[in-house]
Amino acid sequence: MNPFAIAGIQMKISAVSSNVEMMKLKLDITMSLYPWVDMVLFSELCGYGPLTHNAQEIPGEFEKEMQAMAKKHGIWLLPGSIFEKSEGKIYNTATVINPEGEIVTRYRKMFPFYPYEVGVTPGSEFCVFDVPGVARFGLSICYDMWFPETVRTLAVMGAEVILHPTMTGTIDRDVELSIVRAMAAVNQCYFFDVNGLESGGSGRSIVCGPDGRVIYQAEGNEEIFPLELNINRVKRSRELGILRLGQPLKSFRDHIGQFGIYQQGAQLPYLNSLGPLIKPTKLGNLAELKMKEQGYQAPQDPAGYKGFGG
Known part of the structure; x- marks a missing residue:
């Protein structure tokens, strides 16, 4: 198994102007300092920031510029994600580019951060791709990992490395750090x-x-952090157990029962009792209770969230 090095780039993101030129500069710096790096990963919504009115068409100029950078340096490049506008909808979309500058695959975030990521449509397809002779990689974005089914599905599809661009500035970052550890384990x-x-x-x-x-x-400053991964650690863990102890993937495979909550048509009265997916208000539970009493149903179309602001 060949060693494989990934560099993460943690950089400042502007919400009002393009960050593309700074991304290109950071990438040039990274490859000048660490020419042994094989793959570079940026953060979520890195290119144009967190505002949906900056949404771009895909394919488009952003991908072209990133393709040229990947080919220039001969690396696998995941330039975070951007808001994609397509057929009247907006998606949060990440692109995977190989060292020849070719688009290998794209991934649309499956779990937008409702009720805050307003007006963004969820994707519906999981994303894995192979780096020949190295490993299978899975792609996930930010809030996706709060739903363990997403990462588990990627693992069942053979992913040995989960690449996870995120954009978290909220007070739950500590919680996310624990989720990353749990999902890895x-x-x-x-x-x-x-x-x-x-x-x-x-x-x-x-x-x-x-x-x-x-x-x-x-930490909380701009950083470039290159790390060489030993993919054999994944194979050994999955074959022999975590620290030679638990073997959760094998146990999941061999579980003889069925998880009823996942069955089509399952009745979920407790979940249905929790009320609509809306932003908390000053009225809090009283307002939500009133909406439930009036027969409010959570919208199925993400466009329905627009009525709740954000």
């Missing part, structure tokens, strides 16, 4: 989480190994 994989700064997040990017231990955690 229970799926026995590397988890490479890159956050942005300023309008792009509060930093503290984190990389964990297949035993859930922290390999590196950044």
